[in-house]
Each structure stands twice: as structure tokens, then as C-alpha cells.
Amino acid sequence: MTNPPSFSEAPALPFDRDDVPVQAVPRGGRLPSYIVDHRKRLRERFMGGGADALPDYEMLELILFRAIPRQDVKPLARRLLDRFGNFNNVLSANPARLKETHGVGDAVILELKIVEAAAHRLSRSRVMQRQILSSWDALLRYCHTSMAHRETEQFRVLYLDTKNTLIADEEQARGTVNHVPVYPREVVRRALELNASALIVVHNHPSGDPTPSEADIAMTDQIRGAADALGITLHDHLIIGKDCELSFRGAGYL
Numbered sequence: 001m002t003n004p005p006s007f008s009e010a011p012a013l014p015f016d017r018d019d020v021p022v023q024a025v026p027r028g029g030r031l032p033s034y035i036v037d038h039r040k041r042l043r044e045r046f047m048g049g050g051a052d053a054l055p056d057y058e059m060l061e062l063i064l065f066r067a068i069p070r071q072d073v074k075p076l077a078r079r080l081l082d083r084f085g086n087f088n089n090v091l092s093a094n095p096a097r098l099k100e101t102h103g104v105g106d107a108v109i110l111e112l113k114i115v116e117a118a119a120h121r122l123s124r125s126r127v128m129q130r131q132i133l134s135s136w137d138a139l140l141r142y143c144h145t146s147m148a149h150r151e152t153e154q155f156r157v158l159y160l161d162t163k164n165t166l167i168a169d170e171e172q173a174r175g176t177v178n179h180v181p182v183y184p185r186e187v188v189r190r191a192l193e194l195n196a197s198a199l200i201v202v203h204n205h206p207s208g209d210p211t212p213s214e215a216d217i218a219m220t221d222q223i224r225g226a227a228d229a230l231g232i233t234l235h236d237h238l239i240i241g242k243d244c245e246l247s248f249r250g251a252g253y254l
Contacts, residue, residue, distance in 0.1 A: 035072050039065055057086040061114055067107040077104040091116040092149040120146050124169065132200065133164050133235070139200075140238075140245060147204040147240045153180035155203040157187055159196035160235070168194050182219055184226045191232050198233040208242035212253065220248055 042062060045053045054062070057077040064073035083101055084090045090098075095109045123145040126138045139158075147154055152174060159168040172187060173180050180203060191199055199222060205211075212220075216239065224234045237248040248254045 010144070038072075038074075045059070052219065057081055059087055060090060063111050064108060064191075067111040068103075076101075076108075079103065087218075088149045091119070094151060095108065097151075101172065106214075127166055128169065129165060129167070131164050132160060132166050139166075143202055143238060143240050143245065147202065148242055150204055151206055153203055153206060155180045155182050155201070157190065158198070158200040158202065159191055159194050160198040161195070162197045164198060167196060184222045187223055188226045188230055188232060191227070196232065198235050200229065200236050201234070202238045202240065204240040210241035210244060211237040211244035212239055212246060212248070212251075217253060220253065 022210060042054070042058055045058075046062060051059060057074065060077035061073050068076070079101055080090045080098075081087070084093050088091050091112055093112075095113070097106050098109050098112065123142040123200060127135055130138075132139055143156075147156070154171060155173045157168075157170055157172050158166055159170070161167050170190065172190075173182055187199070187201070201220070203216075216237075220234075220237045223237075227234045234254065235249070236254065239246045241249075
């Protein structure tokens, strides 16, 4: 097979040693009142005002409370934000990179990834089995939630039925920071298997800039040609950046 063209651009785990520093309260010991009171206040503020009532580092603290119950987690929350930039980047960071941060072990990674997976599932539930063209804003939010903060490129295909209802959302390929292999024949073959009549392709630019490259444009033309030959409509190609997206149809490429 020739090289494919590409787009550019659980149950609680035992705490790792890094999760419990020397200053941690021993098992059976009593937490200092300032930690107990701080955790209580954060929980009350969250329950009273929701996420908007808390800055990013305090939202992270709430997650870290479960993973590290016997120490002050504010320093770790700050370290994670300093390293990854913002709350979303921390949640979506690669586990290997997370573990490079002092204080992060398997228990912390598990809690972060549970929250990330929950966010993706909630966002996805708002677009599955719905008419996509009339739920466009929800689709864009879902794409940003699942792809905007990835460190490598991902190529996804959204398959639609004759009523433009989303019947499948599938990852077709993963790549590097500026390359993902794409097989137009596989995209169309899968559409036939699903009895889909239309599709939307989506990929992200980890650089944050959704401007399409020449390779992006050429690949879109190849997918459209393969789809047209079988009577399948390519509605759009979305490129997801950090804070915005580009629609090929909206920009005049389709």
C-alpha cells in the first residue's frame, strides 16, 4: 500500500509515592483545620455558584481532593496550570506528560481523565441522533471539547443519514503534531457500511491556527470526489483550532 496523503499542520488506584509527599498527613492522623475548612468552603462555593464561582486552580483542587485526600493540593493545582496553561489543557494532557509534573501519580491522572471523559460524553450526547445542520452550534462545541486541546492531530468522520441525523462519529486516524494519515477510500467505504448518505470530516490543528494547508485542501477534494462518485454528500470539512474553527464550506473551499 502506498503511503496515504495527510493533513498538515475505575476503582481508585493506589497512590504513587509522588502523590503523597513527606508533609502529607499520616493515615489515621487528623487533617489540619485550615485544609478541612478550605475544602469545605470550595465545595460550598461550587455547589452555590457552579464552576463560574471558581477560578481554574480551584476547579482543579476539587478534582484533586479525591485523588489526594490527605494533603493541601493547591500547590499541585498551580504547578499543573503553570505547566499546561489552562484547565482544559490539564484535563486533555497526555498522561505521560502529566506524570512529569511533581506530585502527579496514577491516582491524579485517573481523576483528571474521568472528568475529561465525562465532558466528552456529555458534549457528544447533545449531537448524536440529532439533525446536525440544525444543531450546528452544539456540533462545534462538541468538536472543540473533544479536539481543540489535543497535542497531536486527529481526523474524525461524522456520518449522517438521509435526514442529516448524526448516526456515527468515528475516529479515522491519529497522527503527530502536524500530520495525520487519511485514506479517502476508507472514509467512503465506512459510509457505505453505515448506509450513510452524507458526511462531515473534522480534524484539529494543534498549533491553534485553523488555516488550511495545501494538503488539507487537496485531501478534501479527494474525499469529495470519492464521495460524489457513490452519491454521498460531503457537507463540510471543519478544522478545529484552539479558540476558533474554519469551515471549508463557509470559507468557500467547498
